[in-house]
Amino acid sequence: MNKWKLMILLGLMATAVRAQNKQDQHKMITSFTDKGNEAHRENFTGTVWVNMNVKPDDGYNVNIGTVTFEPKARTNWHSHTSGQILFVVEGEGYYQEAGKPVRLIQKGDVVKIPKRVRHWHGASQQKAMRHIAMISNYDEDKTDWLEPVNDADYNSYATAANTGQIAGVSDMAHKNHEALWPGYESKAGQTDPELIAVFDNFAFDEVIAHDTMDIKIRTLMIMASTIGSQALTEYKMFVNAALNTGVTPVAIKEVVYQAVPYLGISKVIDFLNATNEIFKERGIALPLAGQSTTTPETRMEKGFAKQREIVGDRLDDMYKNSPKDLLHIQEFLSANCFGDYITRGGLDIKTRELVTLSFLIAMGGAESQV
Structure with missing residues (x-):
């Protein structure tokens, strides 16, 4: 065997060894997160x-x-x-x-x-x-x-949980709570039943007795307020409540998306991730259907039109009276906040305004905008 044949043979053997090593490594390291x-x-x-x-x-x-x-x-x-x-x-x-x-x-x-x-x-x-x-x-x-x-x-x-009404909680409060979280077993109800009784009677009986708002809208507004106040644990509860009452996944996502221009992405990203985890747990396929109605070319025009629809003619004065070095802020508001977000589908304008109001009140320090 001449040296060239020997070199080729050795090269083939080395390739085979590397391939075998890769196969062995693949067998040694696998993923337990794959569904299989x-x-x-x-x-x-x-x-x-x-x-x-x-x-x-x-x-x-x-x-x-x-x-x-x-x-x-x-x-x-x-x-x-x-x-x-x-x-x-x-x-x-x-x-x-x-x-x-x-x-x-x-x-x-x-x-x-x-x-x-x-x-x-x-x-x-x-x-x-x-x-x-x-x-x-x-x-x-x-x-x-x-x-x-x-x-x-x-x-x-779930049947046992449904009949396990916490002592001191009124029948109406229990009924309204069950409408949001059927069969939910409250850990706080076990460790702190007096507090839960007082809170549930107020929040799920007295307050709702004075409220004619649709349960879906109310749930979306509470969801928005938990984002505004950075209450992630309660937010997760109300995402599930929203789904339980028939709110669409798209509407839930739109509340989260709309929070971005008001709170900033750094305060919203954890809520977005939590939403996705809940959707996955409940078998909701991601990504959801797109809701954007503008393009980079039309966002300013359509955003300005939507802003005028909500704000009215005083929008012209806001632009006219804006200092030259701050005019771009007005343009950001029209193109980004309204053009990129408020024009989206999934929620009507009235609901978006209620969601925005919930953000602002929960954030605090935004009284001039409320």
């Missing part, structure tokens, strides 16, 4: 995705997989001779052992399932749930798949 493949329907109700992260043929005597349940999806009743451990990494769901009540499980929870115990687990009615499931001593394990979980068992947690 849709699970077989005979063992599940609803849509479930399974991503097997670690399998026995990887050389470990363990089976670890990421399981994603869309809302209302769940396993059949089943048991494992080796037991099972669940690590909830997203959303919320239910877990039940035979003969025991359904338990709520949420992100961060670890569920240790004893050996040979009949059980089931899955997502809640309104939120998706993702957990990592681990079975050790896999070579000795046997999973017995049994009958599907009937609706009575599955809904028993």
Whole structure:
């Protein structure tokens, strides 16, 4: 064999080794966040995705997989001779052992399932749930798949929550609260029932008794006020409330988008991310349909026209009386705030004005604009 043939052979061998190394690295490092493949329907109700992260043929005597349940999806009743451990990494769901009540499980929870115990687990009615499931001593394990979980068992947690009215909360306050968050179990109601009773009776009974506003509009305004006051936890609650009362995902997103010219993107981005997470949990596909009605060429003209529609003829005076070195600020207002945002679809002008009012009041320091 001459040296050229030898060099070619060595080159091919080196390429093969590199390719094999890449394959080995790919096997060693995988992602547990991928949804994987849709699970077989005979063992599940609803849509479930399974991503097997670690399998026995990887050389470990363990089976670890990421399981994603869309809302209302769940396993059949089943048991494992080796037991099972669940690590909830997203959303919320239910877990039940035979003969025991359904338990709520949420992100961060670890569920240790004893050996040979009949059980089931899955997502809640309104939120998706993702957990990592681990079975050790896999070579000795046997999973017995049994009958599907009937609706009575599955809904028993929400049914119990619906009847669990906090002591001191009026029937009307409870009813109005349920309209926003059906079956919601308040942790604060368990730790601080007196405060929740006082607050719920005022906010969900007395105040609403003097209010004829449509529930969808009211919910959007409260959502906007939580953005203005930077109350992220309550914002998440009211995004779910909005969806529960029939507000469209587009309308919710438009409230968030409209906050940008008033609060700034740095104060809005966390709320945008939270909205997207909730949409994903509830199976809402992203991105949503576009709502822009202007182009870079028309934003100034259409924005000015929309601003005049709202402000009236005094808009001409605002431009006329603006100092030359501040005129561009007026143009920013017309082109950006109105042209880029207020002209968008998804919300009518009246609702946008109410949303803006909610931003300004909650922000504070904007009394001259209220």
